[in-house]
Structure formats: C-alpha cells, structure tokens
Amino acid sequence: MEEALRRAQKMDAIGQLSGGIAHDFNNQLGIVIGYLDILKNDAGIDDRSGKWIDTATRATLRCMDLTRQLLAFSRKKGLEKDIVDLNAVLEDLETMVSRSVTPEIEVQYFLADELWQTEINAGEFQDAILNLVINARDAMPGGGKLLIETTNRWLDADYAAINPETTAGDYVELMISDTGTGMDGETLERVFEPFFTTKPEGRGTGLGMAMVYGFARRYGGNVKVYSEVGVGTTVRMYLPRATGEAHAGSSDMVERGELPG
Ligand code: ADP
Numbered sequence: 493m494e495e496a497l498r499r500a501q502k503m504d505a506i507g508q509l510s511g512g513i514a515h516d517f518n519n520q521l522g523i524v525i526g527y528l529d530i531l532k533n534d535a536g537i538d539d540r541s542g543k544w545i546d547t548a549t550r551a552t553l554r555c556m557d558l559t560r561q562l563l564a565f566s567r568k569k570g571l572e573k574d575i576v577d578l579n580a581v582l583e584d585l586e587t588m589v590s591r592s593v594t595p596e597i598e599v600q601y602f603l604a605d606e607l608w609q610t611e612i613n614a615g616e617f618q619d620a621i622l623n624l625v626i627n628a629r630d631a632m633p634g635g636g637k638l639l640i641e642t643t644n645r646w647l648d649a650d651y652a653a654i655n656p657e658t659t660a661g662d663y664v665e666l667m668i669s670d671t672g673t674g675m676d677g678e679t680l681e682r683v684f685e686p687f688f689t690t691k692p693e694g695r696g697t698g699l700g701m702a703m704v705y706g707f708a709r710r711y712g713g714n715v716k717v718y719s720e721v722g723v724g725t726t727v728r729m730y731l732p733r734a735t736g737e738a739h740a741g742s743s744d745m746v747e748r749g750e751l752p753g
Pocket of ligand 1: 623627628631670672673674675679683684688689690691695696697698699700701702724725
C-alpha cells in the first residue's frame with residue numbers, strides 16, 4: 493500500500509512538471525522541423541549538408557517523440573470517453589503494429605467473439621498498445637512470437653483491485669505476450685516507475701509502461717505484468733466493461749463497413 497502511495501505521489505509530481513513544459517516544447521520543436529524541411533528542399537543544399545539536415549531532423553523527431561510521451565503520461569483526466577470496441581481498434585492498428593515490429597517477429601491475434609465494450613479514449617488505447625508492442629519488439633531482437641488477445645473476464649475484487657474503490661465485475665482483458673528476454677525481479681518491480689528504463693541511452697524513455705498503467709487506472713482498470721527471464725513477458729490490461737451497453741456488436745462494424753469477409 494505504502495509502495496502504491498509512493499508511486500502515485502512520484503507520478504503526480506512528475507506529471508505536473510512534465511505536462512507544463514512538454515506542450516510548449518513540442519510547439520517549438522515543430523518550428524525547428526518546419527525550417528529543417530525548408531532547408532532540405534532548398535536548391536542550394538549539397539549532399540553533405542543534406543545528410544547533416546537529415547541527422548538534425550531525426551534528432552528533433554526523437555525529441556518530439558519524447559515530449560509526446562511526456563504529454564500522454566502526464567495527462568490527468570484522460571481525453572473524451574467513447575464506447576469502444578477494442579477489437580475494432582486493434583483491427584485498425586494491425587498495419588501499424590506489423591510495421592512497428594521486425595520481420596523476424598510473428599504477430600498473432602486471438603480476438604474474442606462478442607467482446608464487451610469499454611468506455612475509454614480510443615486514441616489513448618492505441619498509444620498504450622503501441623508502447624506495449626514496441627517493448628515486446630525490443631525484447632525480441634532475434635525474433636519471436638507476439639500474441640495479442642482479447643477476452644471477456646469477470647474479476648473478483650482482489651484481482652481487479654488497483655484503486656481502493658475498484659470492485660469485482662466485468663472487465664475486458666487485453667493480453668500482449670512475447671517470447672523475449674523477460675525481466676529480472678528488480679525490473680519487474682520498477683516497470684511502471686516513470687523514467688525507469690534498462691534500454692541504452694537514447695533508446696528508452698522509461699515512460700511507456702507508466703503511460704500504460706496511468707491509462708488503465710484513469711478508466712478504472714488495471715495492468716498486471718508477468719515475466720520470466722529467458723522465457724518472455726505477458727502484460728494483461730483490464731478495462732471495465734461499459735455500463736448499460738449491449739455487447740460490442742456486428743452492427744457497429746457493418747455501419748463502418750469493416751465486417752471481415
Ligand atoms: P522504455 O521502453 O522506454 O524503457 P517502459 O516504461 O516502456 O520504458 O519500460 C520500462 C522497462 O521495462 C524497459 O526498459 C524494460 O527493461 C522493461 N520492459 C518493458 N516491457 C518489456 C518486455 N515486454 N520485455 C522485457 N522487458 C520489458
């Protein structure tokens with residue numbers, strides 16, 4: 493309990509600090525990218541200078557990525573909520589996911605029929621998924637298997653517990669599982685801690701899992717991580733079933749013309 497409180501306070505402080513500056517910083521970086529783009533397209537630029545501009549552009553994009561993550565992480569209230577069918581969001585993201593992993597990684601989906609709906613912001617959910625996919629990719633440099641699975645779950649209060657007010661109930665479970673390096677005890681313990689990363693300088697921000705955790709919490713959900721060194725990692729995210737809504741239905745998909753087959 494004390495540990496959870498300490499973590500919440502730390503996340504709060506970092507959230508306030510970073511949210512304030514990240515927004516302005518991102519705007520300034522946008523200006524830098526804009527001018528680099530103009531320079532790059534200038535007729536007078538030779539090959540050598542062109543390469544330097546490319547390097548500066550990559551570094552700036554990396555900074556923008558970091559500020560984007562800071563913003564996502566420091567988001568307090570969450571964005572507008574929608575009734576969301578997670579399967580449909582995952583289907584929309586399929587191309588992006590396969591582009592984010594290496595060709596040596598085999599991605600498999602097991603999406604539940606009649607998945608319950610959730611009440612979340614779909615864009616935030618997409619960010620969370622991509623963070624999890626990128627972590628799985630980084631854990632499998634030599635290739636491996638990435639499973640993405642959705643299931644309807646009834647959870648008892650102990651299992652669901654994250655906020656004191658969390659109750660037993662219906663949750664949609666999203667499981668992302670990899671056959672990567674796994675995590676040792678210390679890493680597993682600190683995995684949600686903002687800025688905790690084991691990745692080499694310039695590769696990790698340590699904000700991905702903090703964002704995933706913060707996202708699930710804000711919508712009354714939970715995240716559990718299981719990992720074994722040399723075997724792999726499984727992340728289970730639980731999001732409460734939307735109240736008073738019918739099951740995620742084919743009607744929604746028909747309307748959007750996305751019914752498979
Ligand atoms: P980052 O990816 O920027 O390091 P995260 O918060 O997403 O930040 O992850 C924190 C750390 O947790 C990672 O540096 C890594 O050590 C560990 N980790 C997260 N996901 C996985 C995974 N799927 N397999 C192995 N280690 C992981």
